[in-house]
Amino acid sequence: MRLNKIHHIAIICSNYQESKEFYVNILNLKVIKETYREERDSYKLDLAIGEHSQIELFSFPNSPKRPSYPEARGLRHLAFEVDDIEEAVKDLEKQGIAVEDVRIDEITEKRFTFFKDPDELPLELYERKGNN
Template sequence: MARPLLAAIHHVALICSDYARSKAFYSQTLGLRIIREVYRAERDSWKLDLEVSPGVSLELFSFPSPPPRPSRPEAQGLRHLAFAVPDIDVAIATLAQRGVTCEPVRVDEYTGRRFTFFADPDDLPIELYESQG
């Protein structure tokens, strides 16, 4: 059997409306480690690389006047961003202390795992999915 073409997710890229606000949200509120930050003058754009886990990063971009997301969450394209957490109750409590409100916890009918959603500064749906049962 041939090896799979794709090995893993390397990164996810997001365009934000307010770079400073989103940088603070992802690095301070969610605690992602900043790998590098670059200003690209020719594009009037910031690019921030954040580490999600070893080998997986989140790229945060700013561009002048990006159009808003058409609707939430069933717009064509990216539906939501999901992060695995070992204990959803701890994650929700930590986010609440940092001013982030999560939706009520639901249970995945197929896996039995618990999950919830909250929104980033641009109203992008972010899911927390409990990785342990």
């Protein structure tokens, strides 16, 4: 078996309209397709991240909360690569999004920071420029 790339990441949100606003209008992800499934009372929103990856944003009635902080088993966080981390941080802060201080990854020596989506899911900005 050979895996080519990550195709999509699926996220279940608690408030569909709020999360749609965040991912589309704050993170500027392009809507590929929006589907309402009446039998499930659920939305599925396919969003493009660049040319090769997607987020599937789902809503389900009464979905349980995340059990704990990022150190719980399972997906720890979702990282987005950016060209200029300072510019990306300013863009988020202009939209009222709290962003942690920018840090340096001690292994790769690249700059990164964290912020949260409307459901407090940890999201990371990871700067592309610099060493590899």
